[in-house]
Each structure stands twice: as C-alpha cells, then as structure tokens.
Amino acid sequence: MxxxxxxxxxxxxxxxxxxxxxxxxxxxxxxxxxxxxxxVDFQAGSNVDVKLSKNVTKEEIQPLLNEIGIGKDASITPGDKRVNIRFTKVLEGDQDEKLKAAIQQLDKSASFEINTVDPExxxxxxxxxxxxxxxxxxxxxxxxxxxxxxxxxxxxxxxxxxxxxxxxxxxxxxxxxxxxxxxxxxxxxxxxxxxxxxxxxxxxxxxxxxxxxxxxxxxxxxxxxxxxxxxxxxxxxxxxxxxxxxxxxxxxxxxxxxxxxxxxxxxxxxxxxxxxxxxxxxxxxxxxxxxxxxxxxxxxx
The missing domain is CATH 1.20.1640.10 (Multidrug efflux transporter AcrB transmembrane domain)
Structure with missing residues (x-):
C-alpha cells in the first residue's frame, strides 16, 4: 500500500x-x-511474590509484618490474587519462615517465591x-x-x-x-x-x-x-x-x-x-x- x-x-x-x-x-x-x-535485581534486598486464592489489601498485611519486626523495611504492592513485598534488606535467619506463617494467617493456600540479592x-x-x-x-x-x-x-x-x-x-x-x-x-x-x-x-x-x-x-x-x-x-x-x-x-x-x-x-x-x-x-x-x-x-x- x-x-x-x-x-x-x-x-x-x-x-x-x-x-x-x-x-x-x-x-x-x-x-x-x-x-x-x-x-531487587539492582538493589540489595529480598523480593517476595505471593500468590493467593483471594485478594488482600496492604492494610491487612502491614500489621502482620510489623508483628514479626520486618514491616518498616517492606514495600507492599497488592495485585489480583497476588501481592508483591519488597524488602530493602535481605531476609535473614528464620524471617522468611515467619513471613510465610504471617501471610498464611490470611490465606492458608498462599504460595511464595522469594528472591534475594546481596549488595555485591x-x-x-x-x-x-x-x-x-x-x-x-x-x-x-x-x-x-x-x-x-x-x-x-x-x-x-x-x-x-x-x-x-x-x-x-x-x-x-x-x-x-x-x-x-x-x-x-x-x-x-x-x-x-x-x-x-x-x-x-x-x-x-x-x-x-x-x-x-x-x-x-x-x-x-x-x-x-x-x-x-x-x-x-x-x-x-x-x-x-x-x-x-x-x-x-x-x-x-x-x-x-x-x-x-x-x-x-x-x-x-x-x-x-x-x-x-x-x-x-x-x-x-x-x-x-x-x-x-x-x-x-x-x-x-
């Protein structure tokens, strides 16, 4: 043409x-x-991608993270039956297990993908x-x-x-x-x-x-x-x-x-x-x- x-x-x-x-x-x-x-690929920290069976809000998740002492370093982005939580620091020790347990209080069927990048x-x-x-x-x-x-x-x-x-x-x-x-x-x-x-x-x-x-x-x-x-x-x-x-x-x-x-x-x-x-x-x-x-x-x- x-x-x-x-x-x-x-x-x-x-x-x-x-x-x-x-x-x-x-x-x-x-x-x-x-x-x-x-x-998280270019910034040290941990990135947690959570798949859920229902929608959850930032207001529901933030108090749970505060209870286990990792709330102040977290940036929470809810989506359609999923939520992304980005931490400016690397999750250490049993913090990742505590995080999973906290989220599962909202949805027992929640599945997690955790990616961690160190500063170097x-x-x-x-x-x-x-x-x-x-x-x-x-x-x-x-x-x-x-x-x-x-x-x-x-x-x-x-x-x-x-x-x-x-x-x-x-x-x-x-x-x-x-x-x-x-x-x-x-x-x-x-x-x-x-x-x-x-x-x-x-x-x-x-x-x-x-x-x-x-x-x-x-x-x-x-x-x-x-x-x-x-x-x-x-x-x-x-x-x-x-x-x-x-x-x-x-x-x-x-x-x-x-x-x-x-x-x-x-x-x-x-x-x-x-x-x-x-x-x-x-x-x-x-x-x-x-x-x-x-x-x-x-x-x-």
Missing part, C-alpha cells in the same frame, strides 16, 4: 527535533530529581547491564559503518539512544520498577530500532545509486521519496509487534509486565525515530559533507 501523496518528512523533522529535545530535557530533569526505581551482586548486575548496552551500541556502529558509511552509523546510534533514553525517562517519571527484564526490553528495543532504521537507510542508499543529487533540495526530495516508499512497511511492522506487546502487558503475568510495557513504549519511539530522527540527521550530515554544496555526490554502495 502506498499513499498517492508523499509526506514532506524533511519539513516535519524540524518539529520532531524540537519535540525530542524537549522530551530529552524533561527526561534528564526527571532522572536527576527522581532517579530510577530499581527492583546488585552492583555487578548494574555494571553488566551498562556494559551490555554499550557493547551493543559499539557493535551497531561498526556494522553500519562497514555496511553503509559513518553518516548512517552516527544517525542510527543517535536514534536508538533516543529510543532507549525515552523508555528510561518514562520509567523514571512514573516510578516504574527497573529490573533485569527491563534491561532485556531495552536491548530488544535497540535491536528493533536499528532494524527499522536500516531498512529505510538501505532504500536511501539504493535511490542514491540511481539518482543525481546536485543540491540539498535534490537530497531532501530523495529522502522524502525513500521514507515514503518504506513508510507502510515500517508502520505495519511496528503495529504488529505493538499489538503483541500490548496484549502481553494486559494479560501477561506480573514477571513480564514491565518488559511488555517497556516494549510498547520503545516500539512507538522506535518507529518515530527511524522516520523523524535518523533519516533527517543523515540528510544534515550529508549536506555538510563538503564545503561546496553545489554538487552532492551519491554515496558508494
């Missing part, structure tokens, strides 16, 4: 740049003010998560530089960092929990974003080979034509994956809810950045390729 009328994405990109800059500044302020709501492990997981993102970005830069050219590579990296940062910023603003599944989601978003961007870049490069670009207007026309050619393909792909991630968020288990939500947010920004960030950035770099802008030669394949 193709639109009879082609959209002027180069013209729209000016507003998109302003929009992204404003969101980025807001995200930086949010991170500076609130930081991230780290889950939490720090190591945090470092490894940062390394994973950095290494993936470096690998993408090398691949795109070899496969295309450095202008494509820089544009693609800016776009995917934009996508990843937007997800992080939204999680910071709304105090959503950041766990290992969140890191997996960010890496998945990076992979999706670069794939969508490469598809558009490949069409731009193909059109460069068979066209003559003498002015900036010629390049802008080529870029608009290339993006319009791939627009429906990008939207269809993004929408298909978005629907899957959205319903996983609605009906999936608690363990994958934050993963699914991060994917939903990242997919929206991924489709947006491929069209409005990466491609116009390439045009900007290409236009500044030489001091003499009267003649713009096509890139080598």
């Amino acid at each position: 193709h639109f009879k009328r082609e959209f002027d994405f180069v013209k729209l990109s000016k507003s998109a740049f302003i929009f992204s800059i404003v969101l980025t500044i807001a995200g930086i302020i949010a991170l500076a003010a609130f930081g991230l709501n780290y889950g 492990m939490a720090k190591e997981l945090g470092r490894n998560a940062i390394y994973a993102v950095l290494i993936s970005c470096i690998g993408i830069i090398i691949y795109v530089s070899i496969r295309f050219e450095w202008r494509f590579a820089v544009s693609a990296i800016v776009a995917l960092l934009h996508d990843a940062f937007m997800v992080v910023a939204i999680f910071s603003i709304f105090r959503l929990e950041v766990s290992l599944t969140f890191i997996v989601a960010v890496l998945t978003i990076i992979g999706y974003s670069i794939n969508d961007t490469i598809v558009i870049f490949d069409r731009i490069r193909e059109n460069l080979r068979f066209g003559k670009q003498k002015t900036r207007e010629d390049l802008a026309k080529l870029l608009n034509h290339s993006v319009n050619q791939m627009l429906m393909r990008s939207l269809y792909t993004a929408f298909t994956v978005f629907i899957a991630a959205f319903f996983l968020f609605l009906f999936g288990g608690e363990s994958i809810k934050m993963f699914s939500l991060a994917m939903v947010i990242g997919l929206i920004f991924g489709a947006y950045s491929s069209i409005f960030i990466a491609s116009p950035l390439w045009l900007l770099f290409k236009y500044k390729q030489k001091p003499n802008r009267k003649a713009v030669k096509p890139s080598k394949a």
Whole structure:
C-alpha cells in the first residue's frame, strides 16, 4: 500500500527535533530529581511474590509484618490474587519462615517465591547491564559503518539512544520498577530500532545509486521519496509487534509486565525515530559533507 501523496518528512523533522529535545530535557530533569526505581535485581534486598486464592489489601498485611519486626523495611504492592513485598534488606535467619506463617494467617493456600540479592551482586548486575548496552551500541556502529558509511552509523546510534533514553525517562517519571527484564526490553528495543532504521537507510542508499543529487533540495526530495516508499512497511511492522506487546502487558503475568510495557513504549519511539530522527540527521550530515554544496555526490554502495 502506498499513499498517492508523499509526506514532506524533511519539513516535519524540524518539529520532531524540537519535540525530542524537549522530551530529552524533561527526561534528564526527571532522572536527576527522581532517579530510577530499581527492583531487587539492582538493589540489595529480598523480593517476595505471593500468590493467593483471594485478594488482600496492604492494610491487612502491614500489621502482620510489623508483628514479626520486618514491616518498616517492606514495600507492599497488592495485585489480583497476588501481592508483591519488597524488602530493602535481605531476609535473614528464620524471617522468611515467619513471613510465610504471617501471610498464611490470611490465606492458608498462599504460595511464595522469594528472591534475594546481596549488595555485591546488585552492583555487578548494574555494571553488566551498562556494559551490555554499550557493547551493543559499539557493535551497531561498526556494522553500519562497514555496511553503509559513518553518516548512517552516527544517525542510527543517535536514534536508538533516543529510543532507549525515552523508555528510561518514562520509567523514571512514573516510578516504574527497573529490573533485569527491563534491561532485556531495552536491548530488544535497540535491536528493533536499528532494524527499522536500516531498512529505510538501505532504500536511501539504493535511490542514491540511481539518482543525481546536485543540491540539498535534490537530497531532501530523495529522502522524502525513500521514507515514503518504506513508510507502510515500517508502520505495519511496528503495529504488529505493538499489538503483541500490548496484549502481553494486559494479560501477561506480573514477571513480564514491565518488559511488555517497556516494549510498547520503545516500539512507538522506535518507529518515530527511524522516520523523524535518523533519516533527517543523515540528510544534515550529508549536506555538510563538503564545503561546496553545489554538487552532492551519491554515496558508494
């Protein structure tokens, strides 16, 4: 499916740049003010996930925890026939058994899943998560530089960092929990974003080979034509994956809810950045390729 009328994405990109800059500044302020709501994976402590046969409230659970001396370190999040209790300290000795006995006063059929992370492990997981993102970005830069050219590579990296940062910023603003599944989601978003961007870049490069670009207007026309050619393909792909991630968020288990939500947010920004960030950035770099802008030669394949 193709639109009879082609959209002027180069013209729209000016507003998109302003929009992204404003969101980025807001995200930086949010991170500076609130930081991230780290889950037990990145913060020492114990995380207890309880499955119940009925719904219970925080007001019912808190007094029970206070009685056994662990209430002040607990953060209680009730759900649908389940409750999550996060402790800022590691449960020691027989505290976990006392906790189980206390909860079973409310529901004898309650089942428990207790995960514990010590301080050193939490720090190591945090470092490894940062390394994973950095290494993936470096690998993408090398691949795109070899496969295309450095202008494509820089544009693609800016776009995917934009996508990843937007997800992080939204999680910071709304105090959503950041766990290992969140890191997996960010890496998945990076992979999706670069794939969508490469598809558009490949069409731009193909059109460069068979066209003559003498002015900036010629390049802008080529870029608009290339993006319009791939627009429906990008939207269809993004929408298909978005629907899957959205319903996983609605009906999936608690363990994958934050993963699914991060994917939903990242997919929206991924489709947006491929069209409005990466491609116009390439045009900007290409236009500044030489001091003499009267003649713009096509890139080598």
